[in-house]
Amino acid sequence: MKILVAVKRVLDYNVKARVNSEGTGIDLANVKMSMNPFDEIAVEEALRIKEAGKADEVIAVSMGVSQSQETIRTALAMGADRGILVETDAELQPLAVAKLLAAIAAREEPGLVIVGKQAIDDDSNQTGQMFAALMDWPQATFASSVEIDGEQMKISREVDGGMESLSMSLPALITTDLRLNEPRYAKLPNIMKAKKKPLDVMSPEDLEVDISSRLKTLKVEEPEQRKAGEIVGSVAELVDKLKNEAKVI
């Protein structure tokens, strides 16, 4: 069985996002970019399934600018077998990504596709679900444990007030929750090996997928600055300010 994992290059979780000067998006010049943390978990899970002898190959797929190759290399250094980059400078919205992923799935015929439950940049939480719908596959979102048994898979996922257990047949789609696993570090020998692993680059046209955007971003703004607190001298002053300045009582 092949496993396909999607890995996205995003603004590092620990970097403070700043709106660009044109107000059209986030400033990405000279800031640290890393693999989406949920995707690290997806890669880790795929590797564990392979190491348990339940899959033969893990393929890391990314879509976007040419530097996304670095993100694929990270997945390869963790242990994925090969990479595919669908290279484009165009903006990619979840539907476009889902379609590209479906086109690759049609070629590769994986038994399992694992993606993060969301990317920490746009927080869409849509790609996995759209992909499953396009493929007409069963889906298990926000998985916190995965168990594969032949053609069947058991998933638990956190829901309000408890755990839900699902069972479904493969091929299927999983989106990962934070609790699923603790991703490994890339170690030196694997980083060296990763340099030699195959990485195919193709374009959306090669896959004959229409990636045009369905949504238009009008404007991006910083949230309003929180006003500094004020220390008042007495309860009377507090009441007065709440009444006359804040006008909340």
Add this chain to the structure above:
Amino acid sequence: MVDKPQLNPETGSGLDDLRNAFEGRLLFSEADMEPFLIDWRRRYQGSALAVAQPASVDDVVKVVRWCVKNDFYIVPQGGNTGMSGAATPDNGERNIVLSLARINQVRAVDTVNNTITVDAGCTLAQVRQAAEQAGRLFPLSLPSEGSCTIGGNLSTNAGGCQVLRYGNARELCLGLEVVTAAGELWQGLRGLRKDNTGYDLRDLYIGSEGTLGVITAATLKLYPQPAARMTALATVDSPHAALELLGLAQQQLSASLTAFELISDVCLELVAEHFPQCPKPFEDASPYYVLLECSDAESQAHATECFEALLFEASDKGLISDAIIADSIARSNSLWALRENISEAQAAAGKNIKHDISVPISAIGDFVVQTEKQLLSQFPGVRMVVFGHLGDGNLHYNVSPAADLSGAEHADAFVGLQSQINKVTHDAVAAVNGSISAEHGLGVLRRDEAARYKSPVELALMRSVKQALDPHGRMNPGKVLPD
């Protein structure tokens, strides 16, 4: 309960008088003063008539002059995070703790001159943040940066993890403003890289641990923010191999190499035991590890390329057997956490005897091997907790009791060995022309020990500097120089 201000019968002056002498805050109740009278490691406790917190430089002048007039001693204090008891007054009755904490404004940032001028009471974190907001880097960085102050950093000539690239506090300072022991203001806030106009007073005050005057402001160097930073942890067999790796890293990365820290396996064991969120990162233990950081001026891709090339070559040469490269900031932080949690893990494991030493980098390998042998032959079973800034020749060479003697009931017996263990270690340091206090200063902790290793000529020169700048011995008595 607040104590009443009292008049000092001897001088006829006292708290009321001092209260009226300046505008800032005066603390005199036992409860208010308590945190200022004990050091960070809770080893030294002293007393004072009051803690003065001036609100301005002018105020500092007034407090110092009041002390001159009324013959009080002055103990300058910043964030009180020092490691040598230098900011804690002795048990005398005529001490005033002069806390700079409320003089804490960033005065100016000059991005063309690449300097920042700040009040002495600014915390290090505050200065780093102000630099970052101006698109610059202030490279001094310490685990205590949220609390320690620039005045304290300069007075102890603090080091930290990036000395290798940017130097210690002294090398980052271009100018000072000082209130002298006589209560005069020396305005030396020059933002000059070159200034050969006589004796360097700035460098006398830096590292003097409050014994010569009160630093009220400083002009500091700024650097460009690197475009990318990368962190790696590599396994090495011995300090000798670590040194070879250092040579290779300096050759290949040159100025981009910003940190090079040695960590022994004992350290990681301790961290894993006391910080469950920091497990040992390799399945197979290695006797030593090196934490490296590079800061690249070009790009993340360039940083990755150079860093990987270095580690591949080190691996080819057999210097390292494995390594982890952190590919996100979170991962990099976890690697640094391994290093930064060592002190606390060691404290949690029980009493230990600390040394903060530096030796010529070329001597480190032999020093570690030889000193371990000597200590083990005299104190069988003791465990060496060795880590530190290898790239600066600076090791935190700490000694823990033997595993079977580490219970609390054995603590006193172990601490009783302190002076003997210090002597073996420090003699070994002296034998290679090293220093018994690399970063933390002398304060009271290492004062007498340092005097033992300095020549009479050096001590006499130091005393004449003290005599010249503080003839009445008013500034921080009992610190740095033995009586």
